[in-house]
Amino acid sequence: AQSVTQLGSHVSVSEGALVLLRCNYSSSVPPYLFWYVQYPNQGLQLLLKYTSAATLVKGINGFEAEFKKSETSFHLTKPSAHMSDAAEYFCAVTSSGGYQKVTFGTGTKLQVIP
């Protein structure tokens, strides 16, 4: 079984401030982890992925995430928030089984305050 928990359904930051979105996972096998972003009335866009290589993963738009096995975490960060970062962010985990079912968290809405 696999699951992800996103702490905080809403996060507000000031423009230029650090963005930290939290994700903890549960998986019975080594996980593959993802962060997706969803803008209003749009589909999901892949921000970054962890696939058992480097534990610090860099993605698009200046985002990065660090895989910490001891903490079962995969938190998303960005040093300086931009107004265009306002969106909903989903953490997701996949299985290493025969089919790649993706299990998503409940999402975190990021508000950026000017």
Place this chain on the structure above:
Amino acid sequence: ETGVTQSPTHLIKTRGQQVTLRCSSQSGHNTVSWYQQALGQGPQFIFQYYREEENGRGNFPPRFSGLQFPNYSSELNVNALELDDSALYLCASSPDRGREQYFGPGTRLTVT
């Protein structure tokens, strides 16, 4: 390279009716997965098709069914629509059941 496309964009149906949603996978991708995203929730896995065969299914009743065609496009069919079926339906494609999935813009279904 054409990304994942879905049609229609929006759809309004009445309870009890049937609906068909369509998805064209990204060029070179032979795997399609369908997800239901209710308002304010994360996407929930419905099922996956790989080379025209169902390759895994989530916790959805049999009235949710699908097809994948030789060109790897796919359909999601929902029979006997219920009010709770109102959601954004997302299609994602990947090569060879790959873990990195590419999502379409979704179809917004409203059941009244």
